[in-house]
Amino acid sequence: MEVLPTKPADQAGESSEIGPSSAEDTPSPATPPPPPDGGLKAWTQVLMGHLVLINGWGYLSSFGFFQDHYTTTLSATPFAISWIGSVQIFLVYLVGTFSGRALDAGYFHTVLGLGCFLQLLGVFMSSISTEYYQLFLAQGICKGLGDGLVFCPTVSLVATYFSKKRSLAMAVTASGAATGGIIFPLIAQQLLPKVGFGWTVRTMGFVILFNTAVVMSIARVRLPPRRTGPIVEWEAFKEPSYTLFCFGMFFCFWAVYFAYFYIATFAKGSIGVTASEALTLLLVMNAVGVPGRLVCGLVADKFFGPVNTLIPVVFCASALFYSWAGVTSRGALYAFCLIYGFFGAGIQSLFPASCASLTTDMKKMGVRTGMCFSFISVACLTGPPIAGVLIQRRDGEFLYAQMFGGSALMGGTLLLIAASIAKDGLWWKRK
Numbered sequence: 001m002e003v004l005p006t007k008p009a010d011q012a013g014e015s016s017e018i019g020p021s022s023a024e025d026t027p028s029p030a031t032p033p034p035p036p037d038g039g040l041k042a043w044t045q046v047l048m049g050h051l052v053l054i055n056g057w058g059y060l061s062s063f064g065f066f067q068d069h070y071t072t073t074l075s076a077t078p079f080a081i082s083w084i085g086s087v088q089i090f091l092v093y094l095v096g097t098f099s100g101r102a103l104d105a106g107y108f109h110t111v112l113g114l115g116c117f118l119q120l121l122g123v124f125m126s127s128i129s130t131e132y133y134q135l136f137l138a139q140g141i142c143k144g145l146g147d148g149l150v151f152c153p154t155v156s157l158v159a160t161y162f163s164k165k166r167s168l169a170m171a172v173t174a175s176g177a178a179t180g181g182i183i184f185p186l187i188a189q190q191l192l193p194k195v196g197f198g199w200t201v202r203t204m205g206f207v208i209l210f211n212t213a214v215v216m217s218i219a220r221v222r223l224p225p226r227r228t229g230p231i232v233e234w235e236a237f238k239e240p241s242y243t244l245f246c247f248g249m250f251f252c253f254w255a256v257y258f259a260y261f262y263i264a265t266f267a268k269g270s271i272g273v274t275a276s277e278a279l280t281l282l283l284v285m286n287a288v289g290v291p292g293r294l295v296c297g298l299v300a301d302k303f304f305g306p307v308n309t310l311i312p313v314v315f316c317a318s319a320l321f322y323s324w325a326g327v328t329s330r331g332a333l334y335a336f337c338l339i340y341g342f343f344g345a346g347i348q349s350l351f352p353a354s355c356a357s358l359t360t361d362m363k364k365m366g367v368r369t370g371m372c373f374s375f376i377s378v379a380c381l382t383g384p385p386i387a388g389v390l391i392q393r394r395d396g397e398f399l400y401a402q403m404f405g406g407s408a409l410m411g412g413t414l415l416l417i418a419a420s421i422a423k424d425g426l427w428w429k430r431k
Contacts, residue, residue, distance in 0.1 A: 035163045041220065042161040042169070048219050049158045049173035051211040055119055056147040057348070058180010059204065060088060061289075064264040064282045065188045066139070068275070069197065071265065074132055078265060079388035084136050085261055088144035090381035093253075093373040095148025100370025103153035106225025109216075115149025116212040118142055123208060127201035152370045159356040159369075160222050167306050167353040171297025174349035178293060181286025183207060189279045226364075233367055241423035242358050242368075245307070246375045248415030249351060252314055253376045254383040255321065255405035256347050259340055260285065261384045262391075266398055271333055285337040289345030296346035297353070306354040307420050313346040315413045321406035325399055358423070383408075 036042045063085040070081045102111045122143030129135045155173060162169045184204050191200040237243050263285060264278035273281070300309040320340045327333050352369065359368045390400035 035161050035222075037161070037163050037165050044218050045158050045161055045220065045222075046169050046172050048215050049154050050176035050179070051215050052150050052154045053174060053176025054180035054183065055116075055208045055211050055215075056092065056151050056180075057174075057177030059123070059143070059184055059208070060085065060092070060147070061177050061181035061260055061286050062184040062188070062282065063088075063261055065185055065279060067261050068264040068268065068278065069192075070132075070135065073197075074135075076132055077388070078262070078391060079385055080132070082261055082384040082388045084140040085257075086381050086384040087136070087140040088147065089257060090377045091141070091144030092147040092151050093377035093380055095145060096152035096370035096373030096377075098370065099149045100152040100156055100373070101367045103156050103221070104226045104364065104367055106221070108153055108157065108221050109219065111149050111153055112219060113216065115146045116216065118146030118149065120146075120205060120209060120212065122146055123201060123205040127198045127205065152373050154219075155352045156356075156369045157219075157221065159352070165301060166356060167300035167309075167350070168294075168297040170353040170356070171293040171300075171349045174345075174352065175290050175293040177348060178286050178289030178345055181289060182283060185279050185283045185286065189276060189283075232371060233364060236368055236371060239358070241419050242372075244415055244419035244422055245354065245358060246372050248412045248419055249355075249372065250376050250379045251408045251412035251415060252317075252347055252351075252379075254379040254386075254412075255408040256317065256344055256383075257380065258384055258387045258401065258405050259321075259324075259344060262387065262398070262401075263337065267333060269396055270398065271328075271330055273330060273333075281333065281337050284334065285341035285344075288338050288341030289348075292342035292345035293349035295342075296350050300350060300353060306350050306357050307416065307423065310347065310350040310354050311413060311416045311420065313343050313350060314409055314416060317343040317347060318406050318409035318413060321402055321409060324405075325402045 067078070067081050067085065070076060070084070071078055074081070099111050099115070102108065122138050122141075122145075125138035125142065126135060129138050155170065158169055158173050159166055184207075187203050187207070188200055191203060237246075260282070264275075264282055267273045267278040267281050268275065296309055296313060300306040303309075317340065320336065320343065324336055324340075327336050355369050355372045387401040387404060390404055391398055394400050
């Protein structure tokens with residue numbers, strides 16, 4: 001049965017979305033109501049989060065298309081082009097500290113509206129851009145800021161509606177990245193040869209606009225606002241499990257997006273496939289992300305918990321990066337995309353759920369999740385460009401970059417094991 005908050009508490013949570021004065025007029029309850037862990041309202045917020053992830057990470061997961069197109073049309077190096085995508089991801093996570101705190105303070109709808117506006121502005125301005133600096137400002141800066149404003153508070157909001165089913169709910173939310181990773185490359189594959197880059201990107205913008213309208217109409221905050229408290233809760237870093245987890249995810253996100261950015265370039269340059277088939281490979285990698293996210297979420301909820309499920313997923317992704325060095329045929333490349341798409345998606349979906357599992361105070365969900373997001377933002381900023389430099393050092397070959405990615409993920413595996421031990425003790429001594 002769905003557990004709903006009392007009428008005054010629910011009114012407080014809803015009024016907090018309108019403005020500070022109405023929120024402050026209603027006293028917040030000392031103890032927030034327990035999560036409903038299901039029901040129509042809770043799963044509606046999961047749908048809302050899924051659409052937000054389509055607009056944000058789904059578009060970002062398709063950057064392999066932009067990477068390949070910009071490298072060809074702008075005659076720029078892979079290193080230079082990768083900065084557009086890496087800055088976009090950097091801002092998604094960097095802004096998380098502030099946008100996550102805004103959720104806790106009761107400004108969710110304000111931040112959501114501003115973020116959606118910047119997303120749309122960035123996409124439509126990208127469609128009319130012809131120079132590198134214009135694309136960097138529109139797609140890297142503007143779209144990245146918009147994604148950052150909506151991502152952290154959205155996943156934190158979804159987490160407040162669930163307890164036992166949290167990993168599954170977060171996985172369904174995160175699978176929006178895979179859904180978008182199918183939609184946007186399909187649009188590019190079908191429209192780019194027919195209508196050109198501008199109208200292809202504008203069509204993507206209209207998809208984002210439709211999703212935004214639905215998101216703004218169904219988003220609801222469950223908890224009353226917490227006005228007091230710092231933007232950054234430095235006390236969290238005194239918890240060994242939280243600190244080790246942040247460092248572990250830093251190493252993971254140094255590498256995890258590299259394959260999404262460069263798979264089309266690798267397919268064309270190293271394997272010799274056509275541009276259309278290179279987009280198909282990106283589609284395959286993103287499509288497998290849907291079952292990857294859902295399966296990992298179910299396993300985490302029913303058996304091991306999110307952190308302990310994340311550890312073997314990261315380890316498998318590390319092994320796949322090392323194996324990528326041996327891919328020399330079209331069939332082997334499809335196999336790599338299928339398997340890595342599963343585990344790469346698992347990392348992305350289990351990350352927010354794992355971070356949420358380290359937070360016991362639900363009223364601090366936004367700020368603690370945002371802090372971790374900001375911490376790993378530097379890894380997201382530097383990972384793809386480092387890979388680009390390593391590719392250039394090998395005159396277009398990927399070996400150094402593949403070894404860098406595999407080693408970063410292996411380091412992340414070891415740190416996540418340490419975080420799990422710090423949280424729950426050695427596994428054979430757990431009751």
